[in-house]
Amino acid sequence: MTDLHYLTPERIDLQRQRVVIEGDEFHHLSRVLRKGEGDVIRITDGNGLCADVRIERCGRSSIEGSILHFRRVPRPGTAVTIAMSMLKSHHRFDLFLEKATELGVSRIMPMITSRTVSNPVPEKIDRKLLRWKSVVLAASRQCRRFHVPEILEPVSFHDALRLQGYDCRLIPHESSVKSATIDVVGRKLLFLVGGEGGFAPEEVHLAAEAGFLPVSFGNTVLRAETAGLFAVAMVRAALLEHGNPDQWL
Numbered sequence: 001m002t003d004l005h006y007l008t009p010e011r012i013d014l015q016r017q018r019v020v021i022e023g024d025e026f027h028h029l030s031r032v033l034r035k036g037e038g039d040v041i042r043i044t045d046g047n048g049l050c051a052d053v054r055i056e057r058c059g060r061s062s063i064e065g066s067i068l069h070f071r072r073v074p075r076p077g078t079a080v081t082i083a084m085s086m087l088k089s090h091h092r093f094d095l096f097l098e099k100a101t102e103l104g105v106s107r108i109m110p111m112i113t114s115r116t117v118s119n120p121v122p123e124k125i126d127r128k129l130l131r132w133k134s135v136v137l138a139a140s141r142q143c144r145r146f147h148v149p150e151i152l153e154p155v156s157f158h159d160a161l162r163l164q165g166y167d168c169r170l171i172p173h174e175s176s177v178k179s180a181t182i183d184v185v186g187r188k189l190l191f192l193v194g195g196e197g198g199f200a201p202e203e204v205h206l207a208a209e210a211g212f213l214p215v216s217f218g219n220t221v222l223r224a225e226t227a228g229l230f231a232v233a234m235v236r237a238a239l240l241e242h243g244n245p246d247q248w249l
Contacts, residue, residue, distance in 0.1 A: 004144045005029065005043045006137060012045055017067040019043060019053050026063055029055075040068065046140065046148035048073045073146040077186040077247040079106040080235050083160045084228050085195030086110045088117040094135050096225035101139035101149050103232040108136075110154040115197040125153060157192075157203060161210040166190040171207045172231065173199060174221050176214040184238045185247050191231040195224045 005028070011020045021029060021043075029035045039055050051070035055063055082105055087093045097108065110132075112119055120128055132151045140148045163169070167187040173194075182189075192199075192207060198221075199207075208214055217230055239247050 003033065003041065004141055004146075005041055006046055006141060006148070007043050009045050009047070012043070012049070012051070012067075014067065014070065019051075019065050019067060021063040021065070022061060026061065029063060030058060035063075041065070044146045046137075046146070048075065048146050050146055075147055076104070076106075078184055078235065078239055079188045080104070080232050081107040081109065081166070081188070081190045082193060082228050082231060083109040083111045083155065083163070083190065084193045085113050085116050085224060086118040086120070086154060087195055087224055090118075090131075092223075092225050094131075096228050097132055097135045097151075098139040099229050100232050101136050101145070102143045103229065104145075104236050105149050105232045106147075107150040107152065108132075109152045109160065111157060111160050111192070112154055113157040113194060113203060114200045116195050118195075120154070129153065158206075160192055161207060161212070163190060169210075169212045170215050170231075171199070171204060171212045172217050172227055173204050173214050174216070175201075175204065176216040178213070178215050182213075182215075184235045185242050189235060191228070193224055193228045193231065 005021070005025050007019060007021060007025065011022070013019070029041065035041060035055060036058055037055055041053050041055065043049075043051050043053050049070060050073050052068045053065040054068055055065045057064040082100060084093075084096060100108065129151065136149050136151055166189065168182060169190045169192075170182070171192040192212065194203075204214060217227060222230060
């Protein structure tokens with residue numbers, strides 16, 4: 001049993017030990033995987049639930065099943081948030097969302113900086129959020145994550161500077177000469193990542209004044225989505241080297 005299926009909490013009744021599967025997951029189970037009555041599948045609510053379910057009834061638009069047993073998967077001790085400038089190419093931004101989810105990112109904040117090219121009007125934000133969440137959910141399903149990363153509404157660069165609750169706040173920038181080697185185990189980390197053209201010099205200065213640590217990702221200039229992925233991969237690699245699975249992304 002390798003596939004993991006995502007249900008919204010209202011479709012899971014732990015007290016009665018029942019589930020109802022509809023929509024895309026129903027289509028995937030019944031039409032693609034050809035699951036039927038008596039088959040056992042694994043489901044999650046994206047918030048740490050891991051439950052094995054026996055299918056009891058397959059209808060025309062829904063599947064009903066009984067929960068055989070369930071457990072709660074704790075969140076990793078280390079959490080990575082990426083505040084990423086929105087990109088002109090939505091394909092590149094979607095690629096970042098997909099791969100960052102696979103690598104273990106905890107939260108993603110689309111960000112608008114002075115050089116952000118893509119600045120959607122408010123009435124289009126909801127549509128973009130739906131697509132972003134769909135990309136993240138699909139990536140979570142592929143890599144079997146029990147905690148789906150959170151996708152927030154776009155924030156301004158200045159609002160991002162005021163974000164609190166993090167043990168370490170960093171801003172990767174090509175002008176920095178400081179190594180990105182940091183203590184990551186059990187910490188909440190926030191990275192600010194610029195878009196096309198990077199951050200303006202005054203933004204780097206403001207971030208340093210706000211307590212962000214400018215760090216270097218090497219001598220070459222990385223594209224925005226690559227820099228965001230490098231940040232998550234760097235933390236993941238450090239955790240794997242540490243060898244404590246409870247901290248892994």
